[in-house]
Amino acid sequence: MSRVQLNPPQRAAVEHLDGPLLVLAGAGSGKTGVITHKIAHLIASGYQAERIAAVTFTNKAAREMAARVGQLVGRQRASGLQISTFHSLGLRLLREEREAAGLKRGFSIFDADDADKLLADLLGRDAELRKLARITVSRWKSALISPTRAVTEAEDDREASLARAYSEYQRHLGAYNAVDFDDLLYRPVELLREDPALAERWQNRFGYLLVDEYQDTNGAQYELFRRLTGPRAAFTVVGDDDQSIYAWRGARPGNIADLSRDFPHLTVIKLEQNYRSCGHILTAANRLIQGNERVYDKNLWSALGAGDRVRILACDDEADRVVSEMVSHRLRTGGQPGDYAVLYRSNQQARAFERVLRERNVAYRVSGGRSFFDRGEIRDVIAYLRLLTNPDDDAAFLRIVNLPRREIGPATLEQLGRYAGERGLPLFAAARGIGLSGRLGERSARRLGDFVEWAADLMMRSESEAPDSLVRQMLADIDYRAWLRDTAANRQQGERRAENVDEFVAWLGRHSEDDRGQPASLETLVGKLGLMDLMEREDRQDAAQVQLSTLHAAKGLEFPHVFLAGIEEGLLPHQNSLDEDNVAEERRLMYVGITRARRSLTLSYCRQRRRGRDLVDCQPSRFLEELPVDELDWPGKRRDNDDPEARQARGRAHLAGLRAMLDSE
DNA sequence: CTCGCGCGCCTTTTT
């Protein structure tokens, strides 16, 4: 928090140690500051750092929080703090309770892709069915429904067959010595529920729990939290139900309301002073969100002055218009490109803005995109590492056994699969034995044998050698670079892939020591990788670049000047949400967008929009009508008390805009 | 069964 002083409710939230606390933190109300100050306060009050756990939803948020706490209390005193995502916390519990969980050393974490491949094996090629199965299995786990329960409670044939697939899927995960993302919550909860001694041990381990973005917790996360906090209920959760925008991926905003049921002594503190936005922007936000039914009513206020009115633009060419406004605004005020953001509902809307920004040579960056750890070449290397630490990981085995080509083809693998199935062996172990069975031709057997021998040697060496040099050696052995070059669509792509791999190996090198300077084992590193998030390197906000972002990806960010684009019926609220009768979540999305703006906010909509080949008429969003019309600058819309000064100001701005457009041609 | 072409449709995304 940049302010040294806490305001009274913030201070109350920080100093409240007696019993469970829910902090309802409005947008821009300094909630991260409250959490970090609270951690500092806990340490000052005698809590040992290693007995404080703070939980966030993304690795990025966890990293930022750790950095801010470090600044506040000093790295020395902050060391040992457990600041992590729910999933990392679950992983840590599973690691330490590995035997109770029935897992072997080095167990793998399956990502969505691995899970999908496994389901494909179980269900065949029907993509629709697979997708349904993936979603259903994930829902069941998030709701803590076991395979057995899913099978017995199935209401129709379809559900019963999905439940059987779920059961098979879990069985296979077990055979692979693997867990999936949902298991990182589901299985710890299972352990805590079924083993009272274990539960007590973990409850004693953490003297105090803090949860950020509490409105985004799903059923399993809530249960993990509840079982870790135990009867002592020494916790602070911070959230804003008005910013709950992830119901579609399992978040249960109802968890906020349920807290006071599960913890009758819950104290609730509201943070309503906003330190981010000017008055007009907040008035618009408050008015809009009042359109939703809410359990806890909040009213944000700001001491920053009224600021500019919220502008609304009706456009013919929206991207062109918005960029023109942005450019002219910047010329008038002398700001940086990074002061501006264009926010929209769906990714595809970015394209038009990208085009115009490129044409005018304005630097920009776009939210989202493929994650570094999601790229094929990186996933390949990770599969190798997974196999080295967990020889039972059949998914990893299959991914790399013939990559680069070792002439171990489908026929060989089919034989191997059959052999393994008969003996109940993982593929790698089976591959070590099959050579003597006479099932494979001499050549195939030799190729498979060579691979297995090579891998086994690496496995042995991984016990003692440093991970990064081992990986370098391994990549040289298989001439991975040549493989990347040969399989790339063009030279450039091959180069880029090779660079990514280099960067990955460098990353391994940087993480080859743990916090205390001890060398990290390959096993530890691979575990970290499973939960590693996107592009650490691209995280920074860049002052030289306009930010293009979806509304979802913009949560938690702020910009001096924000343009919300495509504020139209069908886009925001999105048609699918209208069909599902879920306008409330769309309204919260719009609320999140509005409250990103510090000094100026411009909402735009198109009169007509290309949809495929044809041009369709657009209706301005119902949300625009819900805004306080007296506070808006909406050219073409009648206002009850339109003062001459504002009209003049608009005239001046318009002229400046024209001038800027001419300049920028 | 697999490949290729053409049509049609087109949220949000983390671990």
Place this chain on the structure above:
DNA sequence: GGCGCGCGAG
């Protein structure tokens, strides 16, 4: 404007 799926043909 691009991607994914479905259908048809080889």
